[in-house]
Amino acid sequence: MDVLGEPAPLQTLIEALKRLPGVGPRTAQRMAYHLLQHDKPGAAQLALALSHAVEGLLHCERCNGFTETPICATCSHPKRDESLLCVVETPADQNMIEASHGYKGLYFVLMGRLAPLEGVGPAQLQFDRLLARATDGLVKEVILATNFTAEGETTAHYLAELLRERGLKVTRLARGVPAGSELEYVDAGTIAWALMERKAH
Amino acid sequence: MDVLGEPAPLQTLIEALKRLPGVGPRTAQRMAYHLLQHDKPGAAQLALALSHAVEGLLHCERCNGFTETPICATCSHPKRDESLLCVVETPADQNMIEASHGYKGLYFVLMGRLAPLEGVGPAQLQFDRLLARATDGLVKEVILATNFTAEGETTAHYLAELLRERGLKVTRLARGVPAGSELEYVDAGTIAWALMERKAH
Numbered sequence: 473m474d475v476l477g478e479p480a481p482l483q484t485l486i487e488a489l490k491r492l493p494g495v496g497p498r499t500a501q502r503m504a505y506h507l508l509q510h511d512k513p514g515a516a517q518l519a520l521a522l523s524h525a526v527e528g529l530l531h532c533e534r535c536n537g538f539t540e541t542p543i544c545a546t547c548s549h550p551k552r553d554e555s556l557l558c559v560v561e562t563p564a565d566q567n568m569i570e571a572s573h574g575y576k577g578l579y580f581v582l583m584g585r586l587a588p589l590e591g592v593g594p595a596q597l598q599f600d601r602l603l604a605r606a607t608d609g610l611v612k613e614v615i616l617a618t619n620f621t622a623e624g625e626t627t628a629h630y631l632a633e634l635l636r637e638r639g640l641k642v643t644r645l646a647r648g649v650p651a652g653s654e655l656e657y658v659d660a661g662t663i664a665w666a667l668m669e670r671k672a673h
Numbered sequence: 674m675d676v677l678g679e680p681a682p683l684q685t686l687i688e689a690l691k692r693l694p695g696v697g698p699r700t701a702q703r704m705a706y707h708l709l710q711h712d713k714p715g716a717a718q719l720a721l722a723l724s725h726a727v728e729g730l731l732h733c734e735r736c737n738g739f740t741e742t743p744i745c746a747t748c749s750h751p752k753r754d755e756s757l758l759c760v761v762e763t764p765a766d767q768n769m770i771e772a773s774h775g776y777k778g779l780y781f782v783l784m785g786r787l788a789p790l791e792g793v794g795p796a797q798l799q800f801d802r803l804l805a806r807a808t809d810g811l812v813k814e815v816i817l818a819t820n821f822t823a824e825g826e827t828t829a830h831y832l833a834e835l836l837r838e839r840g841l842k843v844t845r846l847a848r849g850v851p852a853g854s855e856l857e858y859v860d861a862g863t864i865a866w867a868l869m870e871r872k873a874h
Contacts, residue, residue, distance in 0.1 A: 493707045
């Protein structure tokens with residue numbers, strides 16, 4: 473897309489918007505026009521929110537999630553079960569588990585998954601920090617809740633070995649048919665899993 | 674999506690990102706995590722670009738496009754044909770026409786199209802400014818280059834009446850089969866248009 477005719481601040485804005493994940497040149501242009509034409513307060517608000525977030529957010533020393541304080545609210549909550557540690561890929565995954573109201577333990581947020589082709593290995597994901605966290609003497613069980621994608625599964629397998637070597641109980645979220653779904657519309661791989669891991673009823 | 678557990682600056686950033694067109698809660702969350710985890714310089718750059726664009730960009734007094742100066746570079750270009758005025762919906766449309774290298778006249782950018790259901794009428798699009806611009810005595814022909822969508826066509830029809838009343842020659846971009854396309858894959862409506870508007874060869 474030729475944007476040579478655009479004034480410099482507009483070109484710079486379009487270039488900056490292109491750094492957002494999933495935003496290509498056309499979308500960036502549309503976003504820039506929209507903000508400047510219809511939502512200048514929104515643009516100013518976004519600028520401020522970005523600055524505040526960049527300056528104000530840290531990684532929690534215990535769970536690696538985003539926080540404003542050295543230890544996040546979840547990790548410093550007195551009612552959490554310190555014997556359970558749930559490993560997730562992203563804060564979004566953590567939110568989903570929290571939303572299920574089925575877990576009262578603590579978390580470790582990898583902020584990614586093993587992806588050798590993208591140069592993301594154990595060092596980038598700071599597995600040493602996770603291992604130090606899991607071997608604090610209080611954690612008894614590590615629940616691997618990485619995604620059920622190829623990369624998430626690889627990450628889970630790799631972590632399981634490291635953690636079992638250190639004498640920890642390692643579990644994985646159950647695989648099966650999603651709640652409320654009709655079998656007709658569930659993919660064959662999920663059905664195969666659900667059959668293999670069937671339980672007495 | 675429950676983001677109540679997120680620290681305040683992160684929640685504020687996600688809310689601000691949701692104001693971008695086409696960005697829902699999930700995408701906003703993914704964008705925020707990406708910027709904070711993998712591209713803090715990108716976030717700072719976007720904040721700066723937004724501030725600069727909000728403060729530095731004006732609407733050109735003549736064409737209504739974005740500019741840093743009261744009259745934009747295109748409108749003040751000495752080699753442009755002042756007898757031709759091309760009306761487009763957005764700066765992106767203007768860029769596409771410029772990229773065709775087939776037009777040497779001037780522009781008027783509506784920054785939208787008539788959409789009564791969204792509350793966008795002739796007043797919102799400042800049709801009075803377009804009419805004043807088109808009746809400057811130099812403009813002889815107004816080329817309507819709004820989109821070939823229902824709303825773009827409505828806008829073109831409405832403008833055509835207003836402009837013809839004022840004694841101006843009004844034209845519309847030709848409709849037909851796109852360059853390089855195979856008839857088998859062109860939609861029937863376009864074929865019907867191309868047949869109706871067929872030309873001697």
